[in-house]
Amino acid sequence: MVTASKPIASLRWWIGGLLFASTVINYIDRQTLSLLAPYLKLQYHWTNSDYANLAIAFRVAYSIGQTVFGRLMDRIGTRRGLTLTVIWYSAVSMLTSLASGFYSFATFRFLLGAGESANWPAATKAVSEWFPKRERALATALFDSGSSIGGAIAPFIVLWIYFRWGWRPAFMLPGILGFLWLIVWRWLYFPPEAHSRISQTELEMLVADKQESDNPRRGKPRLRWSELLRLPQTWGVIIAKACTDPVFFFVTEWFPIYLVAKGIDLKNGLIAVWIPFISADLGSFFGGYVSGYLIKRGWPLGAARKALIIFGGIGMTMLIPTIFTTNLYLIALLFAVATFTYAGFTTMANVLPSDLYNSESVASVSGLSGTGAGIGTIIAFKLIGYFSDARQATGTHSFDPIVIIAGLVPLFGMILVLLLVRNTRATNEGLVRRI
Numbered sequence: 091m092v093t094a095s096k097p098i099a100s101l102r103w104w105i106g107g108l109l110f111a112s113t114v115i116n117y118i119d120r121q122t123l124s125l126l127a128p129y130l131k132l133q134y135h136w137t138n139s140d141y142a143n144l145a146i147a148f149r150v151a152y153s154i155g156q157t158v159f160g161r162l163m164d165r166i167g168t169r170r171g172l173t174l175t176v177i178w179y180s181a182v183s184m185l186t187s188l189a190s191g192f193y194s195f196a197t198f199r200f201l202l203g204a205g206e207s208a209n210w211p212a213a214t215k216a217v218s219e220w221f222p223k224r225e226r227a228l229a230t231a232l233f234d235s236g237s238s239i240g241g242a243i244a245p246f247i248v249l250w251i252y253f254r255w256g257w258r259p260a261f262m263l264p265g266i267l268g269f270l271w272l273i274v275w276r277w278l279y280f281p282p283e284a285h286s287r288i289s290q291t292e293l294e295m296l297v298a299d300k301q302e303s304d305n306p307r308r309g310k311p312r313l314r315w316s317e318l319l320r321l322p323q324t325w326g327v328i329i330a331k332a333c334t335d336p337v338f339f340f341v342t343e344w345f346p347i348y349l350v351a352k353g354i355d356l357k358n359g360l361i362a363v364w365i366p367f368i369s370a371d372l373g374s375f376f377g378g379y380v381s382g383y384l385i386k387r388g389w390p391l392g393a394a395r396k397a398l399i400i401f402g403g404i405g406m407t408m409l410i411p412t413i414f415t416t417n418l419y420l421i422a423l424l425f426a427v428a429t430f431t432y433a434g435f436t437t438m439a440n441v442l443p444s445d446l447y448n449s450e451s452v453a454s455v456s457g458l459s460g461t462g463a464g465i466g467t468i469i470a471f472k473l474i475g476y477f478s479d480a481r482q483a484t485g486t487h488s489f490d491p492i493v494i495i496a497g498l499v500p501l502f503g504m505i506l507v508l509l510l511v512r513n514t515r516a517t518n519e520g521l522v523r524r525i
Contacts, residue, residue: 097289102220102296106232108271108278109213112176113236114243115271116209117342119183119264120148121244123199124343125363126257128350134191138347142475145343146468147196148203153464155207157315160457163212164312164450168219169279172212173272179205180268187258210440210460215453218444219281222299224385227395230441231378231433238371238433241342242364300449312450313521318458323446323522326510327455328462330399330439333503335463336470337406337496338432341366341425344474351478351488352416369426373433377402381438391445392525396508398434403504405431409497413490428497435500442511446522 098104123130127141136144163171179202186198213233221229251260282288282296318324345363377398384394408427415421443455474492481488517524 096287097292098287099289101285101288101292102225102229102282105216105220105279106229108275109216109233110236110239111271112172112209112275113213113233114240115264115267116179116206117237117240118244118247118267119179119202120206121241121342122183122186122248122260122264123195125245125248125346126252126260128346129252130195130257136192137475138479139475140192141347142471144192144196144199145471148199149339149464149468149471151200151203152207153461153468155204156211156460156464157454157457159208160211160453160455160460161315163208163215163453163457167281168212168216168453169275169281172208172279173276175205175208175212176268176272176275180265180272182265183268184262184265186261207457207460207464211453211456214440214443214456215449216279217441218449218452220296222295223391223445224382226444227381227437227441228375228378230444231374231437234433234437234440235371235374237342238367238369238374238429240367242367242371245363313447313454315454315458317521318451318455321516321522322510322512322514323442323516323525324455324458326507327439327442327446327459329503329510330435330442330507331459332462332466333506334402334406334432334436334439334500336467337409337500338370338429338436339467340470340474340492340496341429343471345425347478348489349418349421352421354416354418354421365422366425366429370429370433373430374437376430377434377437378441380434381441390525392511392513395438395442395445395525396511398438399504399507402431402433402435402438403501406435406500407497409493413493432500435504439507445525446511448523 123144127136130136131141159171159175182198182201182205186195186202189195189198214230217226217229217233247263248260251263282293345366349363381394381398384397385391389397406428408424408431412421412424439459440456443452443459447455474489477492478488481491511525513524514522516522
């Protein structure tokens with residue numbers, strides 16, 4: 091426990107900032123390979139399908155890990171669980187600098203995916219512990235925006251290191267940052283009721299909100315996976331992630347290759363690499379703020395969340411017009427609009443577990459949704475690698491079918507989420523919260 095006794099004002103937002111920093115480092119870490127891929131492909135003679143398989147190695151472990159570590163977080167707690175996983179992936183990141191070919195890269199990416207998979211279930215659980223429901227969307231937007239910030243600054247850090255010292259030192263930096271973050275995490279993070287630096291006012295607010303939300307299931311055992319998967323709300327949360335995250339991961343891990351396929355030089359097109367990430371960051375805060383504002387204006391919780399889901403499902407169709415242009419700035423603009431609206435959608439997807447479920451099930455459901463997103467991403471990446479290689483003869487149009495599908499899948503997911511996330515008999519029985 092933190093030993094000092096003087097309260098820290100608005101301690102929950104300091105916790106939120108720490109979760110944000112973890113996500114930034116997490117994304118710098120995973121972006122390193124995608125940014126170096128155009129150069130490593132030449133050095134090691136990889137095809138797009140080879141690169142897809144490297145990305146899939148990460149996603150297989152990430153998909154399994156989301157469910158496994160989500161359950162682990164609910165069992166051993168956020169503080170201990172995230173400590174173990176950050177040590178894991180920071181060490182793996184540094185060891186990646188020793189890779190010497192396809193199979194060693196695949197091994198390290200698999201191990202990295204396993205370690206990094208805990209970040210979202212852990213952060214979602216921390217938000218459910220530290221924030222009242224009216225602030226959860228904004229708090230979720232805060233930590234989730236770290237993915238956009240990490241993705242935006244990674245090109246400047248990773249490519250700067252690469253052009254001066256080569257690719258191996260570029261893999262060392264995220265690991266070092268992870269170990270530095272861990273020092274602050276161990277010092278600052280404890281559950282609210284066990285924290286000596288929380289003010290009495292803030293603690294009373296959190297306790298009252300938790301009692302109001304968790305009262306129907308107080309004293310009852312934690313829901314098993316089989317019970318969670320029988321609930322339509324759980325499938326709504328899973329689909330919300332499975333139909334949106336693969337599209338954003340296409341941007342994060344394939345965008346440099348996509349730009350090269352469009353005939354754009356990365357050195358001249360660096361602005362296009364980071365603009366969609368900045369846009370997604372703004373979209374996260376926009377989604378979190380607007381949803382909270384609607385709740386304050388008297389909107390039901392479910393309506394306030396679904397409004398942003400509709401906004402995102404429609405907005406992501408803006409990827410489709412990119413097939414008609416090779417103009418760098420127009421591509422950047424359209425991807426920026428798509429990632430801005432995606433961020434509003436995914437912020438709601440990330441906050442839904444803490445809206446719908448009691449604290450002891452939040453990380454488990456978040457992990458299940460992450461696994462769903464991971465499975466969707468694995469399928470998407472395999473198809474992207476195959477079709478982009480098969481269509482190389484079409485030149486700048488090699489990614490056209492991929493981009494069209496990427497614009498339509500979130501719209502389909504939006505419709506399913508609206509149908510599945512609703513109040514049902516399970517709500518009246520106290521299995522899920524009213525939304």
